[in-house]
Amino acid sequence: MKLSGRDAARYFTRPDPDRAGVLLFGADAMRVALKRQELIANLLGPNAEEEMRLTRMMAGELRSDPAALADAVKARGFFPGPRVVFVEDAADGLADTIKAALSDWAEGDAQLVVTARQLTPRSALRKLFEGHANALAIGIYDDPPGRDEIEAMLTKAGLPLPDSTAMGALTDLALALDPGDFSQTVEKLSLFKLNDPAPLTPEDIAACAPASVEGEADALIHAVAEGKAAEIGPMLRRLQAQGVTPVTLCITATRQYRALHAAASDPEGPARGIGRLRPPVHFKSRDRMVRQAQNLGVAKLEQGLGLLIDTDLTLRSAQKAPQMAVMERALIRLAMLGARRG
Known part of the structure; x- marks a missing residue:
């Protein structure tokens, strides 16, 4: 049969x-x-x-x-x-x-x-x-795991079922990773949330994503925050070839811009604010993110977060525009925001 x-x-x-x-x-x-x-x-x-x-x-x-x-x-x-x-x-x-x-x-x-x-x-x-x-x-075919399979994996790992936004982030990650890496990510999430009763969030998922996907995506967002619009196209093409989805990039960008906003809003300054972030920022990125927060400032970061929220809603809607083109346009607008002084 x-x-x-x-x-x-x-x-x-x-x-x-x-x-x-x-x-x-x-x-x-x-x-x-x-x-x-x-x-x-x-x-x-x-x-x-x-x-x-x-x-x-x-x-x-x-x-x-x-x-x-x-x-x-x-x-x-x-x-x-x-x-x-x-x-x-x-x-x-x-x-x-x-x-x-x-x-x-x-x-x-x-x-x-x-x-x-x-x-x-x-x-x-x-x-x-x-x-x-x-x-x-x-x-057993090369189709990524569907919602039912992802829910079964979460239940087995002892994680509560997330809301639609976090489930969307997991589904996008499943598209970008091979099955072994995705399974390991779910296991890592279960340890990450071991003593945390709060619901699973896109930020939790991004924090546990493998460095192979996360590293290049982070490099792209660093370039965006530093106003390097010319670097966006080539980096985006490489990530797209690796199977990274526009929603995953939007999650990565939102996570970094929220961290920068928190740092820029810190009453003791961005350097102190970066040091307070949880999970901690990798030491190789600390100085870079301090400079980004200082350059962008609270007002621009709030504009950037608004743009990213609108982009995320567009990507998850039934609109017919090519999703990677929508994401690329948003990243270029963010980079232009970072390149403007004052």
Whole structure:
């Protein structure tokens, strides 16, 4: 049987323990591995490794000893509970071996979880699982996680579901990152908010985003705050090529302009204000941001924040203008604001 879309997403969170086997296949090995981990964890629960209820087998092992798979599926463990035999990196050459194990499967046997690279509809392995009455085939594609998947990840990490603005920021980040980096970001958020009962905010998300995305985005916003309009286009093109979205850039810019506004408003001056910011500003950016706050001043920073709020609303609306063009125009206007004296 073939499973896809929301049915597949729901299955990973609540898998059927009475299935004979599940095939997961896809071009991105990381995406397949993450889904396999989720599936096995939800099938077996905690302590499966310690209780030897999970048997791992490489495809190469089975080519030299085909009978080992059926033996592993039939084996009875010392500890009670469901069992899984996991076969990694299978290909069509193992179709007959896996078919024999599935044909002989009976209630109480270990469930067979098989992962593979991208398989065409003609693949013998794929046809085997799709045509089996008690097995599933699930394709793992390069689509970013949807809202349901992100909510499930947040719940698993012990984070409350955020409002629409923060959820939008997470969705944009999921578009910009590969699955492993996004999963790590959610874990980092759970630690970041461990003793903080306040709802998740876009600023929290931006603070926990990986440096690979955040670093270049921050460099762009520094250039904007310093009035370097000529640098915006080339930097924006590089970020766009990396998959960074306009909403992510707007969140990054808003976060920095709010920090600059807080510093510029400090009664003891911008330098003291930068030092009070939480989370702390990286030491490499401190002097630079002090100069930006001094140059822009409270009035210009308030103008800039107003522009960014309007831009964010435009980006999240149903308007048809190209979003990156909207963001680029806003950044140029901010840079012009920073370049003007007085």
